[in-house]
Each structure stands twice: as C-alpha cells, then as structure tokens.
Amino acid sequence: MKDKDGSFAMCVLVLIGGLILVELAPPIKPIASVQVKILMELKNSLENPDKVLTNWRETDETPCGWTGVTCDPNLKLVTDIDLSNMNLRGLVPSLICDLQNLVSYNVGNNYLGGSFPAKLLHCSKLEYLNLSQNLIVGELPNGISRLQSLRNLDLSGNDFSGSIPPGLSDLPLLESLILTNNLLNDTIPSHLGKLSNLKWLDLAYNSFGGVIPEELGNLSQLLYIRLTKANLSGTIPNSFGNLTQLTYFLDLSYNNLQGSIPSSIMQLPKLSKMELYSNNLSGHIPRDMKNLLSITDIDLSNNSLSGSIPDEIGKLQTLELLHSWGNHLEGEIPPGLADLPKLNKLRLFNNNLSGKIPAGLWNSVHLEIVDLSYNNFQGGISPDVGLATNLTLLILSGNRLNGSIPPEIGNLPKLNKLHLSQNLISGSIPLHLGNLSGLNELFLSDNHFSGTIPPEISKCYQLIQLNLSRNSLTGSIPSELGNLKDLNQLDLSENNLSGEIPVELGKLSFLSFNVSFNKLSGAVPQCLINEKFNTSFIGNADLRAEALKAVKPCSATAADLPAHESSKGPGPLVWAVGGTFAAAALIYLVESCLHFRKYKACFNMEETEGRALWSMTSFHKLGFSEYEVLSSLDEDNVIGTGGAGKVYKATLSNGQEVAIKKLRTEATGDKKHDYGFNAEVETLGKLRHKNIVKLLCCCSSQDAKLLVYDYMPNGSLGDQLHSPKASSLNWATRYKIALGAAEGLAYLHHDYNPTVLHCDVKSNNILLDLDYEARVADFGLARILQTCGKEVSFSSVPGTCGYIAPEYAYTPKVNEKSDIYSFGVVLMELITGKMPVEPEFGDGVDIVRWVCDKLQIKDGGLLEVLDPRLGRGSREDMLPVLKVALLCTRTLPMQRPSMREVVQMLLEAHPKQIHKDAKHFSAKRDSLLVQINLK
Numbered sequence: 001m002k003d004k005d006g007s008f009a010m011c012v013l014v015l016i017g018g019l020i021l022v023e024l025a026p027p028i029k030p031i032a033s034v035q036v037k038i039l040m041e042l043k044n045s046l047e048n049p050d051k052v053l054t055n056w057r058e059t060d061e062t063p064c065g066w067t068g069v070t071c072d073p074n075l076k077l078v079t080d081i082d083l084s085n086m087n088l089r090g091l092v093p094s095l096i097c098d099l100q101n102l103v104s105y106n107v108g109n110n111y112l113g114g115s116f117p118a119k120l121l122h123c124s125k126l127e128y129l130n131l132s133q134n135l136i137v138g139e140l141p142n143g144i145s146r147l148q149s150l151r152n153l154d155l156s157g158n159d160f161s162g163s164i165p166p167g168l169s170d171l172p173l174l175e176s177l178i179l180t181n182n183l184l185n186d187t188i189p190s191h192l193g194k195l196s197n198l199k200w201l202d203l204a205y206n207s208f209g210g211v212i213p214e215e216l217g218n219l220s221q222l223l224y225i226r227l228t229k230a231n232l233s234g235t236i237p238n239s240f241g242n243l244t245q246l247t248y249f250l251d252l253s254y255n256n257l258q259g260s261i262p263s264s265i266m267q268l269p270k271l272s273k274m275e276l277y278s279n280n281l282s283g284h285i286p287r288d289m290k291n292l293l294s295i296t297d298i299d300l301s302n303n304s305l306s307g308s309i310p311d312e313i314g315k316l317q318t319l320e321l322l323h324s325w326g327n328h329l330e331g332e333i334p335p336g337l338a339d340l341p342k343l344n345k346l347r348l349f350n351n352n353l354s355g356k357i358p359a360g361l362w363n364s365v366h367l368e369i370v371d372l373s374y375n376n377f378q379g380g381i382s383p384d385v386g387l388a389t390n391l392t393l394l395i396l397s398g399n400r401l402n403g404s405i406p407p408e409i410g411n412l413p414k415l416n417k418l419h420l421s422q423n424l425i426s427g428s429i430p431l432h433l434g435n436l437s438g439l440n441e442l443f444l445s446d447n448h449f450s451g452t453i454p455p456e457i458s459k460c461y462q463l464i465q466l467n468l469s470r471n472s473l474t475g476s477i478p479s480e481l482g483n484l485k486d487l488n489q490l491d492l493s494e495n496n497l498s499g500e501i502p503v504e505l506g507k508l509s510f511l512s513f514n515v516s517f518n519k520l521s522g523a524v525p526q527c528l529i530n531e532k533f534n535t536s537f538i539g540n541a542d543l544r545a546e547a548l549k550a551v552k553p554c555s556a557t558a559a560d561l562p563a564h565e566s567s568k569g570p571g572p573l574v575w576a577v578g579g580t581f582a583a584a585a586l587i588y589l590v591e592s593c594l595h596f597r598k599y600k601a602c603f604n605m606e607e608t609e610g611r612a613l614w615s616m617t618s619f620h621k622l623g624f625s626e627y628e629v630l631s632s633l634d635e636d637n638v639i640g641t642g643g644a645g646k647v648y649k650a651t652l653s654n655g656q657e658v659a660i661k662k663l664r665t666e667a668t669g670d671k672k673h674d675y676g677f678n679a680e681v682e683t684l685g686k687l688r689h690k691n692i693v694k695l696l697c698c699c700s701s702q703d704a705k706l707l708v709y710d711y712m713p714n715g716s717l718g719d720q721l722h723s724p725k726a727s728s729l730n731w732a733t734r735y736k737i738a739l740g741a742a743e744g745l746a747y748l749h750h751d752y753n754p755t756v757l758h759c760d761v762k763s764n765n766i767l768l769d770l771d772y773e774a775r776v777a778d779f780g781l782a783r784i785l786q787t788c789g790k791e792v793s794f795s796s797v798p799g800t801c802g803y804i805a806p807e808y809a810y811t812p813k814v815n816e817k818s819d820i821y822s823f824g825v826v827l828m829e830l831i832t833g834k835m836p837v838e839p840e841f842g843d844g845v846d847i848v849r850w851v852c853d854k855l856q857i858k859d860g861g862l863l864e865v866l867d868p869r870l871g872r873g874s875r876e877d878m879l880p881v882l883k884v885a886l887l888c889t890r891t892l893p894m895q896r897p898s899m900r901e902v903v904q905m906l907l908e909a910h911p912k913q914i915h916k917d918a919k920h921f922s923a924k925r926d927s928l929l930v931q932i933n934l935k
C-alpha cells in the first residue's frame with residue numbers, strides 16, 4: 001500500500017509526543033502544605049486516582065489553582081470544593097473537615113458509594129453539602145444535626161432508605177433540603193415543620209407512604225415544595241393555605257391523594273405552578289381563586305374531579321397553561337378563558353364538556369396547544385380559528401363537531417398536528433390545508449368528508465401521518481402524495497376512491513399503509529408488496545396483486561438507505577411474505593438487498609406491548625417521572641422508527657422536550673441479554689460530553705426499555721443532508737458538525753473508561769442542536785469494550801448498510817477502528833452530499849468505492865466528488881477533510897487513524913485557518929492532492 005508511509009509517520013509523531021510528556025514530568029518534591037496533603041489524601045482515597053483530578057499534584061505548594069478547588073483570595077485557604085461530574089469512584093471522600101474554612105463541598109454526579117460518611121459530620125462550618133447523584137446507601141444519620149451551619153443539603157439521586165431523622169430538623173439555618181429520588185420509606189415526619197428558614201423542599205420520588213403532615217404548613221418561608229410520586233395518601237392539608245410565600249411550585253402529582261382540593265390552596269398569591277395531576281382527587285374545583293395572582297400553570301389532570309370549570313378561572317390574567325384532562329368535568333368552557341391574555345396551552349380532553357367551542361378562544365395569538373378531544377362539543381369550527389396564528393397542536397377528535405373546515409385554517413403556519421377525526425364534519429377537504437407547511441399529522445378519519453383528495457396536500461411537505469379513512473372521498477389518489485418524503489403512515493381505507501394506486505407512492509417507506517375498501521384498480525406498486533401490508537389492499541375488487549413487471553424497479557434504496565430513520569431495511573432474511581404476493585416478490589426483494597446483506601443481517605427485535613411494572617433509573621436531575629414518560633408513548637408522538645424501536649417526541653409537563661426511544665426486546669426472549677442492557681445503560685448514562693446526546697433516564701419493565709434523551713430540534717445530520725432542507729448546510733456548518741461528532745467519538749474511545757464503542761456511527765445518529773452543534777446519539781448497538789472485544793457472537797452484525805467496515809466480512813470482533821470507518825463514511829456524506837449507497841453508484845458500489853473510483857479519473861474526477869450544492873469557494877476547504885475521510889475508510893483497520901488523530905487532523909482543516917494563510921495553502925493543497933491520488 002503506497003499510503004503506508006504517511007500513516008506510519010503520524011503514529012511515530014504521536015508516540016514521540018507521549019514520550020516527551022513522560023520525560024518532562026517534574027521530580028517529586030516534599031509536601032509543602034497541609035491543605036495539599038489533605039486534598040491529596042482525598043484524591044488517593046478514590047478508586048481511580050490516576051484517571052481523575054489530574055492536575056492535583058502533591059508537589060504543588062498550594063491547591064488553590066487545582067480543578068474544583070476554590071480558596072479565599074486573601075488567606076489562600078480552601079473554602080470550596082466542587083468535584084461534581086468528574087467520574088470519581090470509590091467511597092465518598094470524607095477526610096476534609098480539617099480544612100478549617102471549608103464552607104462548600106460538592107461531589108454530585110459521580111460513582112461514589114458506601115453510606116453517609118460519619119466523618120463529614122465534623123465539618124461544622126459547612127454551609128453547602130451536595131452528595132447528589134451517586135450510589136450512596138443506608139440511612140441518613142441523626143448526627144447530621146452537628147452540621148449547624150448547613151444551609152443547603154442535596155442528597156438526591158442516591159439509594160438512601162429508612163426515615164428522615166429528627167436531627168435533620170435541628171438545622172436552624174437550613175434553607176434547601178433536597179432528598180429527591182431515593183428509597184426513603186418511612187412517613188414524612190411532622191418535625192420537618194420546625195425548619196423555619198426552609199425555602200426549598202423537594203422530597204419527590206421516594207416511597208414514604210402515609211399522609212402529608214399538617215405541620216408542613218408551618219414552613220412559612222417556603223418558596224418551593226415538591227412531593228411528586230412519593231407514595232402519599234390522605235388529603236391535601238388545609239394548612240398549605242398558610243404557605244403564602246410559595247412561589248415556584250406546589251407539586252403533589254402522582255400520589256394517591258383523595259378528597260377535594262382545599263380552597264385554601266387557591267389563595268396563594270405568589271404561586272406560579274400548581275401541579276395536582278394524577279391523584280384521586282374528587283369533588284368540584286374550588287370556585288374562589290381570585291387570589292391566585294401569579295399563577296401560570298394549573299394542572300388538575302387525571303383525577304376524578306366533577307362539576308364545571310369555575311368561571312373565576314377566566315379571571316386569572318397570568319394563566320398560561322390549563323390542564324384538566326381525564327376528569328369528569330361537564331358544562332361549557334368558561335367564556336372568560338378565551339380572553340386570558342397569556343393562555344397558550346389548553347388540554348381538557350377526556351371529560352364530558354359540552355356546548356360550542358367559543359369562537360373567542362381563537363382570538364388569542366398566544367395559543368399554542370388546544371386539545372379538547374373526546375368531549376361532547378358541538379357546532380362548527382369558527383373561521384376565527386385562522387387568528388390563532390401561534391397554534392401548533394389543534395386536537396378536536398371525538399366530539400360532535402359539524403359543518404365544514406373553514407379555509408382560514410390554512411392561516412396557521414406553525415400548525416404541527418391537526419386531528420379532527422371522529423366528528424360529524426362534512427364538505428370537502430379544503431385545498432388551503434396545503435398552506436400548512438409545518439404539518440406533521442393530519443387526521444380527518446371518521447367524518448363525512450366528500451369530494452376528492454386535494455393534490456395541494458402534497459405541499460405539506462413535512463407530513464408524516466395522513467389519515468383520511470372512513471369518509472366518502474371520491475376520485476383518484478393524487479400521485480403528488482409521492483412527493484411527501486417523510487410520509488410513513490397513510491390510511492385512505494373505507495372511502496370511494498378509484499383509479500390506480502400511483503406508482504409514485506412506491507418511493508416512500510411506509511410503516512403502515514392502507515387503501516382497503518375502495519374502488520381501486522390496476523397493479524400494486526412493487527415496493528408496497530410486503531408482508532406487513534397483507535391487509536392493506538383488501539376490498540378493492542379490481543386491484544391486481546401480481547405486480548412484478550413494474551415499469552421501473554422502485555428504488556430498493558428507499559427502503560435500505562438511512563435517509564430516514566423510518567426506512568430501515570426490511571429485516572433479516574426471514575421473509576414470510578404471505579397471501580397472494582408470493583415467492584417472486586420475495587426473490588426480487590432479496591436480490592435487490594443481497595449486496596447489502598453480505599456483511600449484515602439487520603437487527604431484529606419484536607414488538608412487545610406488555611403492561612408491566614416499570615422502574616426508572618435517572619442520570620440527571622429530572623423534573624418528571626416514569627409515568628409521565630409512559631403516558632407520552634402515544635402513537636401520535638412517534639417521530640421515527642429505527643431498527644431497534646420507535647422514537648417518540650414528548651413535551652413533558654415541566655416544559656422539557658424529550659425524545660423517548662422505545663427498544664423492542666429481542667424476539668428470542670433471552671433475558672440474559674436484558675440484564676447486560678441495564679449495566680450498559682448505567683454506563684451510558686454517566687457519559688458527559690458536549691457532543692454526546694444527553695441520556696436523561698432509562699425506564700424498564702420486563703418487556704420493554706425506554707431511553708429518554710434531550711430532544712434535538714434540528715433532527716439528524718442525515719435529515720439535514722439528504723432532505724430538501726439540505727442546501728441550508730454550508731461548508732462551515734458541515735465542518736463544525738464533523739469536528740463536533742469527531743470529538744464526541746474521541747471521548748467515547750479515549751476519555752472514558754471502559755472504552756465505549758458506538759457500533760452504529762451514521763449520519764442519522766448524529767443529531768443537531770439548535771446551533772447545529774453535533775451530538776452523537778443512539779448507542780443502541782454499542783457495547784462496552786469488555787463485552788464487545790470478547791467473542792461475542794453477534795446474532796447480527798451491528799451497523800447500517802453502507803457504513804459497515806469491511807472487516808465484518810471475516811470477523812465478528814469489533815474495535816474502535818470499525819467506528820472510525822463508519823465515521824469516514826459520514827465525512828464522505830458531508831463532502832459529497834450523497835448517501836452511503838445510491839442507485840447512481842451502480843450495483844454493489846458504495847460511497848467509499850465511488851469516491852475512490854472518481855479520484856482515479858485524472859482531470860475533473862475530484863470535482864465530481866464535491867457536493868455541487870456548495871459554492872466553488874468551499875472547494876479548497878473541503879480537500880483536507882476529504883483526506884481524513886480517505887484515511888478513515890482504509891481497508892485494513894490498523895491503517896486507520898485513531899479518533900484522537902482524526903480530531904487533530906480536522907482541527908488543522910479548519911476553513912478559516914486555511915484562508916488566513918493562502919500562500920502556504922497552495923503548497924499544502926498540492927501535497928494533499930498527491931496523497932489523495934495515491935489512495
């Protein structure tokens with residue numbers, strides 16, 4: 001191989017660099033200060049002192065410049081130790097109380113275990129103590145009362161059990177007590193009422209049992225109280241009306257609280273958020289709420305409340321969110337509600353509300369979410385709906401609405417979901433719906449719509465789900481629907497549609513598809529012939545099942561390429577094509593996919609829908625519970641489907657947007673496999689890097705696993721690059737994404753112990769945040785190296801067609817180099833704008849071969865490789881990145897650079913840097929071209 005020399009030289013350089021570092025390490029000096037000694041003992045008490053706190057050296061004279069150490073600027077005495085998020089392992093370091101001036105100690109979010117260290121109780125000056133998000137077990141010590149200066153105590157996210165000891169309430173200065181997410185299982189003690197300075201009390205997510213003590217009403221300074229999901233029963237104490245300073249939260253959700261809502265808590269003048277949902281509260285909503293002067297959110301959902309919604313609610317000028325779904329409320333929506341100047345979320349579904357929806361409601365430009373589904377609302381939809389221009393969700397299904405859809409509905413540019421199913425709406429489907437360019441879901445099923453399907457719907461280019469079933473629609477299916485690239489669920493069944501099924505629909509990758517019970521004729525487009533569509537064409541007398549001689553093979557790539565998460569390959573070589581679509585179809589599909597399968601049998605898991613016990617493991621401080629996660633698993637919220645399961649998007653009640661990945665458990669029912677999963681997820685949850693998508697928590701039951709991530713508003717690199725939006729990614733952005741993703745992978749490979757392999761690096765797994773910063777995602781197939789390196793017989797090779805390193809052909813063992821190959825493919829996507837496998841490459845040719853072949857062509861081959869959508873100006877900047885891509889995709893794994901080297905090379909390829917030094921560049925470019933051509 002001619003390129004051997006280059007990479008060898010690079011390796012030598014790196015090696016020499018390492019040697020120099022070792023040589024220059026200064027000789028050990030005598031200990032210079034007591035503080036250094038104490039802190040070095042802290043460090044050495046850890047299990048992994050070599051890997052953490054690397055700038056803590058006993059040869060230093062003072063610890064004041066060390067990571068995590070803050071000193072008093074004059075006295076140079078340590079006042080503050082913050083070792084949070086540093087991957088510390090071992091017991092909680094506790095020999096720190098000899099640091100006489102220490103006021104703040106934070107070791108949150110590490111892997112520290114053992115019980116609460118008694119030695120810490122000697123730190124009499126400590127004002128702030130944070131041991132949160134660790135692995136600490138046992139009871140809280142009563143001797144905690146010795147920490148008489150303590151103001152803030154955060155022990156959340158551990159495994160503390162037992163009771164809250166009386167000593168804890170003998171801390172006169174305590175302002176903030178956070179015990180969230182532990183296993184505390186004795187009742188909430190009434191002595192907490194003694195903490196007269198307490199402002200912040202969070203006891204959520206524990207197993208207390210018993211009732212809420214009346215004495216908590218004595219905490220007159222309280223600004224915030226959260227008792228979410230704490231296994232509490234009984235009633236809401238009337239004394240809570242005394243918490244007049246309460247400002248941020250009164251959160252009692254997810255308990256078993258009964259009885260009615262005391263009217264006293266409707267009198268808290270500073271309270272902004274009242275969360276009482278998911279209890280057994282009954283009776284009427286208290287009428288007198290005029291003193292809720294600051295309230296923004298009221299959530300009473302999922303209780304047994306009856307009666308009507310009080311008119312007084314229409315006077316709460318600050319109200320932004322009103323949720324009261326899942327109760328037995330009746331009567332009309334109070335007229336005043338429509339005039340509330342800030343109301344933006346209104347969810348009252350699943351009640352017995354009636355009357356007309358007040359046209360006035362739509363006057364509010366702030367309104368974003370309206371869900372009034374499954375009530376008894378009547379009458380028509382007012383044309384004024386067009387005034388609510390900020391609406392994103394309009395859900396009115398399951399009522400008795402009639403009349404027709406007003407054309408003004410087309411004036412809602414942000415509308416994302418429009419659900420009007422199961423009503424009595426008639427007339428034609430307005431072509432103005434085509435103006436809804438942000439629409440993802442359009443559900444109009446079970447109504448009386450007539451006329452034809454307007455082709456204008458194809459202008460809703462972001463449409464994912466379209467359901468027009470069970471109406472009286474006539475005419476043919478518009479071929480323009482084939483332009484809806486993201487459409488993956490289409491239901492037109494039980495109408496009177498005629499003509500042929502447009503062959504254009506074959507371009508799309510459907511999860512579900514149904515045109516049953518119409519009057520369709522002709523042949524079925526080839527790509528729709530699939531086992532899962534067995535009952536999708538029934539009840540059409542003239543539709544022909546044999547469809548093998550289609551004009552043009554519908555691109556197999558549509559199903560096999562990663563352009564959409566939803567377009568995973570059609571599963572392993574286990575095809576049980578049923579019914580009339582027999583063996584010939586099978587052969588066609590197998591042939592068209594055979595090339596991609598040489599190295600691969602796709603990942604297969606089976607859907608299991610068991611209602612079982614769920615447990616949640618959280619990796620960050622969370623403002624939600626597993627129930628909230630579970631209740632978001634609505635099919636309406638599906639944003640994608642990958643090989644390993646579905647992805648849902650959810651906006652939780654605290655406003656946080658998350659993506660929930662529901663993994664299907666393996667069909668074999670191998671429970672051993674599940675066990676490994678938990679350990680793995682635990683590790684992944686500890687990963688902390690700006691270019692790694694944040695795994696917030698994992699919920700698991702016997703049958704399914706849910707991974708909850710930060711939601712990434714800009715989708716995946718795959719979407720951005722290969723969808724119509726692609727032109728918005730200029731080279732500077734693409735470069736930034738490449739570098740960010742490389743840094744994320746380098747962290748996994750080099751900075752984390754044990755090494756984490758991704759095993760499925762692809763553009764669809766590189767997500768983009770608001771600023772187009774890359775976040776590597778989906779470790780669905782990743783294995784911790786320990787497991788990965790052993791002879792694990794992967795029943796399937798992990799990875800995705802087009803990204804899989806060639807060594808998979810001869811070994812099931814994987815290492816970092818396979819990730820690096822896949823990353824090289826991603827770089828090629830960024831440079832060429834093409835997908836890893838494209839029909840234009842020809843049979844059996846993937847992007848790597850294609851690029852290499854092009855580069856062999858002397859004049860102009862190189863230019864053909866560069867994405868024509870990028871201006872000429874970018875060309876020179878792209879070359880060094882192309883070089884990195886070529887290095888990463890070398891056939892022999894050992895010739896590929898490490899991820900760290902990749903980052904380094906990409907840093908050198910910074911676009912601006914090259915422009916700065918144009919003269920130098922032309923020389924550099926020449927040498928680059930030489931190297932590229934050698935490949």
Ligand SMILES: *[C@@H]1O[C@H](CO)[C@@H](O)[C@H](O)[C@H]1NC(C)=O
Binds near residue numbers: 365366367390
């Ligand atoms: C409309 O929504 C945007 C954000 O989605 C918000 O910034 C803006 O203030 C809203 N407009 C009104 C009038 O509420």
Ligand SMILES: *[C@@H]1O[C@H](CO)[C@@H](O)[C@H](O)[C@H]1NC(C)=O
Binds near residue numbers: 514
């Ligand atoms: C399609 O719709 C028909 C009629 O509603 C139903 O019987 C059939 O099961 C549906 N098929 C699929 C695949 O959804």
